[in-house]
Amino acid sequence: MQRQYTIFWLFILIGQSAFAQLTSGKPQLVIAFDTASKPIQFGVSRLERALQKVGQALKKEPIRSNTQSTGILVSVQPAQGEQFIREEGYRISYQNNSLLITAVNDAGAMYGVLDIAEQIQMGKSWKTLTPKAVNPHFTVRALKVNLPWSSYRSGPAMEVHREICRDLAYWQRLLDQMAENRFNVLSLWNVHPFSFMVKPTNFPEANSFSASEMADWKHFWTTLFRMAKERGIEPYIVNWNIAVSPEFAKAYNVKERNDTSAVVKRYTREVVTQVINEYPDLAGIGITLADWMSNFSGTNSALPEMTPKDREDWLEETIITGIKAAKRPVKLIHRSVLSADPGEMRRVINDAQLPDTTLVEIKFNWSHGHSTPTLALTHDSHSGKRDDGYWNPLPSNYRVQWMIRNEVFFILRWGQPDFIRRHIAQNTAPYVNGYFVGSEGYIPAKDYSHVKSDHQTWDYAFEKQWLFYQLWGRLLYDPTTPDAVFEDSFANRYGLKSGKPMLEAYSAASQMPLRLASFYGSTWDYTLYSEGFLAPFSASKGFQDNVSSFISINELIDHSTLEPTYLSIKEYVNQTLAKKGIPKAKLSPLKLADLLDADSKTVLQRLEQVRSGASPTLTCELADLETWAYLSRYFADKLRAAVSLQTYRLTKDKTHQQKAITYLNQCVTHWRKVSEITGSHYHEVPYTEGYISKETAYKDSQRFLWSNYLPQVEHDIALAQED
Structure with missing residues (x-):
């Protein structure tokens, strides 16, 4: 009886985790890393979760130059040796009975730790992993997410998401999933985001928010951008060019769309600068040259006809001038759409002399990227035919990202790894550095299609479509990622002996x-x-x-x-x-x-x-x-x-x-x-x-x-x- 009481109090004093170690005989596994790095912290949290499932406790400690602990060492340092590790890449190796993760930046170290966590989840021991070096296939792996306020598409399919998209818990879960799946860019799209982000200094009537409401918006954006950065993800805002808020239009007696007056130019220029200055974690701004820059559809003869040069000039005088006036540099997304011209675009990008590579996004097969991996048409001319002027000759200061739009399945789950692999294999080129994946008529927030049910274990639509995001993100990072990784995801999620039948079923169904x-x-x-x-x-x-x-x-x-x-x-x-x-x-x-x-x-x-x-x-x-x-x-x-x-x-x-x-x-x-x-x-x-x-x-x-x-x-x- 005395022995039972002793064990009871021992359990209380040292905690359940330590008690498990005593009874299992497993000592704590030490991981040494830069404990101040948020991305590495995120990776370690996933490793700790994987180790807990196999009854292994993890002891975390700061890494130092003289660290000699036996365990896992995460080191961020310049590339060394014959095998070159690029940004966001990592090396897994062994030295003196320790497992080393080496990277040149924090995001790469995070991905290396996530790799180890995944392998342990697949039943391997940290002591017997295969040494390897991994570099990202594409440097831009982006999600396109539309916002339900000032939305490009309108109606209930957008409005149903308003509450969830203001909830930072939703964004935290989305960003967690993005980091786990190796996405590194979150692009947020709506018609005119700026009036939801700042009270413009010289144009306070641009929005009707009170001071407290504006503070709420400021907290929302600041926290969202910070959370993204902490997971190695760059946040961008993307708008539809010549557009102002309804409040601005009323206060300054201008049109909401396609108004090129001096006051709209000045406002656009100044608000871009102010947004960049007030949000230090915002990585970039995107612009589209289309809908409200001319009457290209021929439906309203009252709208002025803008030439490609006119459109690029407007971009140069507003967005780019606003970017260059800011206190810090940001990146630029320049969309290729119906009203663009590759020659004029090159002129403006060349003249801008931005320090970072500009991202030129091109819709792959227009709005239906989930079709054939063959580039049959793009979105840069009325005819819908391909225009290779964007990459011929090879640009020096920008690169192309294919936009893989999904307008063809919003409800049913989808996942076809071989299609994505073929797509990447056929469309990797010297002028391509990435992909965007997302929809225009759908926001992956509230799952409004499913009837209420006890089996609905997911909170958000993107969680229901978990395989879609895992396949696109992981394969854009490394197209050689084997099917075994995705099969194991099914096995772990549902307690299956093998996930192979599920992945085969998905592949055929999709x-x-x-x-x-x-x-x-x-x-x-x-x-x-x-x-x-x-x-x-x-x-x-x-x-x-x-x-x-x-x-x-x-x-x-x-x-x-x-x-x-x-x-x-x-x-x-x-x-x-x-x-x-x-x-x-x-x-x-x-x-x-x-x-x-x-x-x-x-x-x-x-x-x-x-x-x-x-x-x-x-x-x-x-x-x-x-x-x-x-x-x-x-x-x-x-x-x-x-x-x-x-x-x-x-x-x-x-x-x-x-x-x-x-x-x-x-x-x-x-x-x-x-x-x-x-x-x-x-x-x-x-x-x-x-x-x-x-x-x-x-x-x-x-x-x-x-x-x-x-x-x-x-x-x-x-x-x-x-x-």
Whole structure:
């Protein structure tokens, strides 16, 4: 009895962690590092978490020049030896029974510690890790996050996020995830951010915030930028150029948009300088030369027409002058969009003589980067064709970042590692130093699509889409990151013996939106929404029926492709009827249908391997993958129906018409299954509402749920029967 009391009091005195060491026989593992470095502290916190899971306590101590402790040593010092370590890179090696992490900056050291934590989580010992040196593949690995105030898109799909996006707890979680996944740039986008950040000295009427409200905003931005810096992440604000707040427009009798008057120029110049001076952790400012710099759409003859030189001159006189007048340098994002010109852009960047490399962001395949890894079009001309003037000749003071916009899946989970690897392999070039990843019509904050449920263990939308962010971030940092890393994430998250079936299921399921966006050529945001099989607006790449946003059989037949190796329905049928052989380099619609069916089969087989005993939360992920599987089947049979229907229309052979109707009946079955699965845990959500008028022919895109479009799926049968 006396011995039991002794053990009890011993437990109380030394704490649970130390008691575990006594009973397990494991001594404390010492890690020596710069304890004043916030990024390294972050990495060590993740290492400590991984060690706790295996019953190993961690003792943290400051690193000194004479540190000789046996354990883990984290050293930030200039590169040495034959193997050159760049910024944000690291080396893992052993010396005198100690594990060394060597880096040239704090972010690299943080990534090295995160690497060790990950390997321990995968079951390895800190004593037996494979020595290696890792450097980032890209120096810019950025998330694009729209803000719901002064938002570019409007309506409930933006407004629903206002409360969460003012909550610093949300941003802390997002930044934590970004650091863990090796993202190093947070870009925050809205029309006019400045009036939410400062009370302009010479233009106090630019916002109507009281002193206390302005103090709240100041605390928000200051804390957000500081938290980013503490995780090795550079924060940027990006706006849409010639725009002022409603309060400014009223007070100074100017237009909110496209007003190039002297007072707007002076305000813009001064507010940029003031923002930089008041926020020392703000890394840079981005600018876009488009929407409110000319009447390029031809919809309002009252707006002045600005030439590319006019636009760049305005940028030079306002944003760049404001940047150069600040007390410290910041970086510049110069977007390449419809109204840009590479020659004029080069002139302004050259004349600016900014100390840091300017970031030139270019939309990859316009708003649908999740399509083909082939660069088929960009966003810098009315024709939508590629313009290599941005990188030919090779620039000396700026580099290009591809913007991989996601406007094609907002609800269903997605993750396809091989697509990202292929994308990086095909689009790495001397003039490219990174990628931006994000959406325009979607903010990854409030998960407003999921019904309230006990299995909803995530608080925010980006946490539900955890694999999307992990794949993009980790592979942009190191494209050789093996699938085993992502498989292990599933195993640890859900207690699985192996995560391989889940990653294989995801990889196959996630092909569907890529294949549709590659086949159905699109341009701006609302010209394609793959997970809904919608095209609310015309992309000028085929017939639009002006009936519904749902892609009908006729629209599928008439539309051209984005991926150059894909044959459209009309091209394929014409070549087949002309008895022309299909080139080996081309993919026919029927071959594409076969690939989609194979994807679906793989998904459903892998799900059966993990469904038994799956937790409710894992079951929710499985439902998303099953939805993709039936969407793949739907797309496959619709392609076959389209080929048969177009063949009938040209030959008048009714057997082809009947085949088309048979396939379309199968499509109805698939869509009913999609509606059944999604209806079990998703409800109707706003999509284009707030952006288009209620009189538009595509008003059925204002609110989205798969079951809403069953009548249009059935209507395809009537279209096939009409001929």
